[in-house]
Amino acid sequence: MTEPLIELKNISKRFGGVRALDDVSLSIRPGEIHCLAGENGSGKSTIIKVMSGIYTPEAGEILIDGQPVAHLDPIQAVQKGVQVIYQDFSLFGNLTVAENLALNTYVLEGKSRMDWARARKMAQEVLARLGVSIDVDADVETLPTSGKQIVAIARAILAKARLIVMDEPTTALTRHEVDALFDIVRDLQAHGIAVLFVSHKMREMLEISERLTVFRNGRKVAEGDMRDFDEAAITHAMTGLELNDEPYVATTPANAKPVLQISGLSVPGSVRNVDLTIRPGEIVGISGLIGSGRTELARALFGMEKGATGQISINGKPAFPRSVQEAIASGIAYVPEDRLSEGLFLTQSIERNMVVSILERLRRGIFLDRQAMRAKTEEMFDAMQIAAPSADTAVGNLSGGNAQRVMLGRWLLTGARILILNGPTVGVDVGSKATIHRIIRDLARNEGLAVIMISDDVPELVGNCSRIHVMHEGRFVAELSGTQMTEAGVNDSLKSLN
DSSP states (O other), rough: OOOOOOEEEEEEEEETTTEEEEEEEEEEEEEEEEEEEEEEESSHHHHHHHTTTTOOOEEEEEEEEEESSSSHHHHHHHHHEEEEEEETTTTTTTTTTTHHHHHHHHHHHHOSSSOOOHHHHHHHHHHHHOOOOOOSSSBGGSSSSHHHHHHHHHHHHHHSSSEEEETTTOOOOOOOHHHHHHHHHHHHHHHTOOOEEEEEEEEHHHHOOEEEEEEEEEEEEEEGGGGGOOOHHHHHHSSSSSOOOOOEEEEEETTTSSSSEEEEEETTTTTTEEEEEOTTTOEEEEOTTTTHHHHHHHHHHTOOOOEEEEEETTTTTTTSSSSSSHHHHTEEEEEEEOOOIOOOOOOBBHHHHHHHGGGGGEEETTTOOEEEEEEEHHHHHTTTOOOSTTTBBBBGGOOOOHHHHHHHHHHHHOOOOOEEEEEETOOOOOHHHHHHHHHHHHHHHHHOOEEEEOOOOOOHHHHHHHHEEEEEEEEEEEEEEEEOOHHHHHHHHTTTTO
């Protein structure tokens, strides 16, 4: 067997009284595609920072090429070929692709001036090696997420990486972009470069990885050849639970009156003549490629798109919201895809994030009823199963799954009857994902909410929706239900759009 490129033996790390890593070992061989899986807080990020020299373990040993490395620091890690691509990519948005790619090389060479011709040539050559076409003179901030990721990978190659760690690399990518990324990863492997995927997306783990290591609560709980695992085994290793994945079945009576009816809804430049009817208890999925008009449709229903036209009826009465306030008053709630920049006040408490949607109802003259605020918050805190010390905890300190539950709770406090979810479990681990799905199903089945679920996660749509609409260039181009509503059926519909 090939000697490991990097080996971490019996690593332990504490933060205050919390043991983030407890006697953990991990090894990666040259040219190997290895997946590190685990829920939020399992220790994945900590072990990455140990192997990249950011954290120094309190116990254990790090070996690179079979040789012990004492006091590994970030510069040493890079020099030894370890490169980490974090979720934010750590790129300079106001610099060009060529400048971003050449910068590290110039710094290592001690150069104080940029050789523009050389920088452009370096960039063009490394991008050609990856088989992609990106304008090297474009500012990085103008690139889509997939383009930024490619630039980060190219930068690692230029730094002579032998191991590239990718932290949740597919979170914001479409299926087509994921396929393109996997092609690049396999090419890296062909050139002898090892890749460590840090992920909680099981389908992608099974598709791309050769070996798997699973962390839970700071300990390694499973490891082995990927052929020895399936989704159920990975889920159980990550959570310690057996999760129910039975598809959702709506119990809506055939004669139930629609909660939401849309006719001829259009938004200039993005949505064209969309019709949609949703009855109480139905969860209707919307899939489609990025740019298909899905988000604009959701924003139009929530009163956020100027120039929207058409007809909207809620419980049989005309109600076309022209502002967010009108949408809330009409019983519509919208959970955006980017909860961090569009939905939450990260430095504020769970309580303040919850009640911000119903402040007018909590007023007593010029003051807020603090007792009512706390009562409403605690009611929803329990209903959403939020894991936090108290409602005074800052939202920025919560995991992705708990932050998403705060968003759901906020809008349910408004008494919404129509719930629009855009990417409801993006960046959420498998345990929280199952909890969020269960909450959404219960709201639809037991409370009679009409739910629109927009997602790139095909299994999420198939498992939770009554039917699925495929959107392309602003229109619904396919509807799948019953026996048609399978992952293969949805994927075939999406592939036909490329």
